[in-house]
Amino acid sequence: MVRYNILRSAVCHWASKCKGIHLMKREIDYILRTTIENCFERNLLSRTDLPGYVIEVPGNPDHGHFATNLPLTLASAQKLPPRKIALIIADNLKDESNLLEKIEIAGPGFLNFRIRLGKWYSVLSDIITSGKDYGRNKIGENEKVVVEFISANPTGPLHLGHGRGAALGDTLCRILSFCGYDVVREFYINDAGQQIRLLGESIFSRLMQMKNPEYPFPESGYHGEYIRDLAEEIAGQINPDLMPKEEAIEMCSQKGKEIMLEDIKHDLSVFRVSFDVWYSESDLYDSSKLDNDLETMKGNGHLYEEDGALWIRTSDYGDDKDRVIKKKDGQFTYFASDISYHLDKHKRGFSKAINIWGADHHGYVPRIKAALMTHSVPENWLSVMLIQLVKLWKSGQEIKMSKRAGNFVTLQELVDEVGVDAVRFVFLTKNHDSTLDFDIDMVKKQDSENPVYYVQYAHARICSIFRKAEEEGITLPDNLEGILELLVLEEEVTLLRKMAEFPSLLEEISNTLEPHRLTYYLTELASSFHRYFNLGTKIAENRIISQHKDLTRARLALAGAVRIVISNGLELLGISAPERM
RNA sequence: GGGCGAUUAGCUCAGUGGAUAGAGCGCUGGUCUCCGGAACCAGAGGUCGCGCGUUCAAAUCGCGCAUCGCCCGCCA
Incomplete structure (x- = not known):
């Protein structure tokens, strides 16, 4: 969903940079604003500021390809019923580029748009020419971001909780890189103390x-x-x-x-997770970075001594109370080295820092931000993503774990039992902020109950179709022009629309830090494809490979595009895209 | 006591201002002379924890309450 502000330039000059759904939304927005302006000039509507309205892709297929609530948001300022406003807009629509096939007034005053089919075919050409790069964008250009995740103490093997952080952090990094961010993946080693x-x-x-x-x-x-x-x-x-x-x-x-x-x-x-930097805590002591930072803090008046300990005045910056950084016995607390570590990140020139922490550390967030603020680091420079517990279930029983007591399931054991693909997928199906139940029995099943197979199966199935096409000597022409018009089934348009969303989905994930949305997206895309494929099991003309040569080519192009998007999406999740299963 | 998070279908969970609240699993009933059935279709199943408020419009925003989890150390 994108909000538009009327104060922005009314000219869609950046449209050439956007693709797919974004481009179409911009074009619709341009049409709407031109229309409104025209209505103002002709006094069909009274001139007012435009409120924040939305152009979205409706979930309900009856609501067209795009919908806007503009008439609803205009109602109070215009002192007119929303449906009346919708009617005025619809009657005077300025669609000079002939984008729209149909416009409808619906519900309390929505405008539903149906795009001309030809517009969707360009999405298909775009996917095929972009290939592995389809979905890549530049929203992160000139942004250098450090993502710190896992950061387990080297005092024991990685367990389930680390696995969740690993899958989340790694996938987030993959997506951010794909969106043009300069990403550094970092593991902080608590190797002191x-x-x-x-x-x-x-x-x-x-x-x-x-x-x-x-x-x-x-x-x-x-x-x-x-x-x-x-x-x-x-x-x-x-x-x-x-x-x-x-x-x-x-x-x-x-x-x-x-x-x-x-x-x-x-x-x-x-587990297919790599790091650029393994940052050692003990280096902070050895390199005297910590000492230098302390000197700076003292000079700035943020430190004081009390009860024989050294404190930092974090309460000046929103923390509940001040914190000790050097104990009475002369030892530094962990907080001291953490401050120094984060200051070092900032000095290294990152425009943004993302930390992935266990939710049991949430109380720690305000204090580290406060400490950074004593050094004039803005509060939102650091984003902390908190991940909730993973509960492991086996044979209908929860397996309780404790690191100290030594009974815990390691990441390696889990991967050995169910495989990397399934573990990563399950870890990424839930919002990081909600607890996750990992049912080993379900994930071990090699059938439809296992969610990762559903997506991978769609990919393997398409590969199989291409093998079949090759056997029959069918090839795709270099130029698809003239044959894509044969794709007129509603299911075919649904696939095109879904695939057009992929680039903007990745942008949204980068902005909201919610990688789990990608697993949902891929499941939906796979579902749309399976449904489409099954049309052919009932009616022979609906099969992808049929007697009609050009139609077969067009449908192969469509299936090939789906394969590209699934493959790119799985790659970002760190999950394999098998050609056979 | 204070703070953070959660509360949506039988279960596990998506869904942060819009239209009839979705998915997977489970349940009921269907689709195979097949381009891969690891698939598809149909159906049953919901006072979105409770109350008050803001709004043309609330699962979504605000306040209060209830229940659950986590945190509240000169531990790491």
């Missing part, structure tokens, strides 16, 4: 237990089985009998964290 120490202690204990099963295990240590695996792997490199305990624990920390990080990288590459 207490939890790494705890990892070392846990490994060390398991190491000692190899000889002495009675050796105590740290109360708050990591109980997962993987710690024993780490201990075994490290056992060949460390002999705890030959070095002081402290040194051994330190080595366990270092080795353990390195191995875990490699595991994480491996799991992510299997």
Whole structure:
């Protein structure tokens, strides 16, 4: 949906840059505004400002290709009933480029438009010539954005929750890049502090237990089985009998964290997720960036000491209260390094930063924004997307997980069981802000209950049709002009309309940060195609490959375009588009 | 107690100002001498948690209430 402002130039000079649905909306808007202006001049309507109206693609096919609520929004200023205004507009419509086939007044005063079929055929040509680039656009041009996601501690394997963040972040990055943004994908490694120490202690204990099963295990240590695996792997490199305990624990920390990080990288590459930057927290300390930032903050008067600790005055910028960044015992809090990390992002020249965090960190958002504002970073520079919990179901039972206790399902286990495509798809079917139930049994089924197959099947089916066409020696001409007019079925126009929405959908996803809309879109497109295909099972003339040569070519072109859009969409989701299933 | 989020069909969820509120699964009944049935069609199923307000128009915006989840540390 696009809102228009009458104060903008009435000339559609940017129309040449837009395509598909956008272009048509602009053209309709131009017609509407020209018409209204004409009505003003002839005193058919009294001259008033135009309110915010909408030109949208209606869900109901009876409502035409496009609809506007302009007459409804004009009603109060004109002091006329909406249907009366609609009638005036319809009667005086200035459609100089002959875009419209039909216009109707409907409901309380909507105007429904039907576009001439010829307009839709240009969409088809556009898809075929653009191919892999269909949907690509430039709305992000000159924008450099950093997307930080997952950022798991290297103290254990990635689990389900990380998987959701991984699928979301990766797909968002793919879409943003496709929309022209300069995207940097970043993983912040919490490789300093207490939890790494705890990892070392846990490994060390398991190491000692190899000889002495009675050796105590740290109360708050990591109980997962993987710690024993780490201990075994490290056992060949460390002999705890030959070095002081402290040194051994330190080595366990270092080795353990390195191995875990490699595991994480491996799991992510299997999950088709890549990063440009692995940003190490400990570098912030080693490079003295943190110290420098503290000096700056002190100079700006945002820090103060109280009760032996160092505080930052975040409450000046909307946080509930001030926060400690250096504890009484001289240790920095995590918040300190997080501030420094985000300042560093800002210094690196990103016009926008996006973080994907678990929803349990939501209370953290105001404080990091406040800290940034003490450095004059605007509040909306950082967008934080919060992802809710994933609940895992198996055999009708919820599987409860706890990292500390060590019973959790890892991302790798899940991927091994149901496959990357299905896991990614399911993670992207829900808004990130609502909890997600992942039913393993359903996703494992290789049948229609599995949502990802539905879309992939449409792709494989089209490939199959092309194989068949090839067998019969049917080829597509370079120039489709003259034959596309044969596409007159309502189902064919529906497909064209749906595909025309693809570029603007991607723009909207970039603006709203809602990648899950792409899975819905692809499901709808696949559905429209399956329905179209099934027309041919009843009536032979409706088959894509028929006796009518030119009609067959036109329909193959249409099916080929659907294949392109599905393939491009799946690529953005990081999901394969199989030719056979 | 305060904050954030949620509440839509039997279940899991889409839908942020418009027309008869949608999808998948489940349920009932249909479509195969087939270009792939991993598909399609039809049907049943809803006081959009409750109330008040704003608006020509509210699932959608505001206020209040209820229920659920999460957060509220000089932990990470």
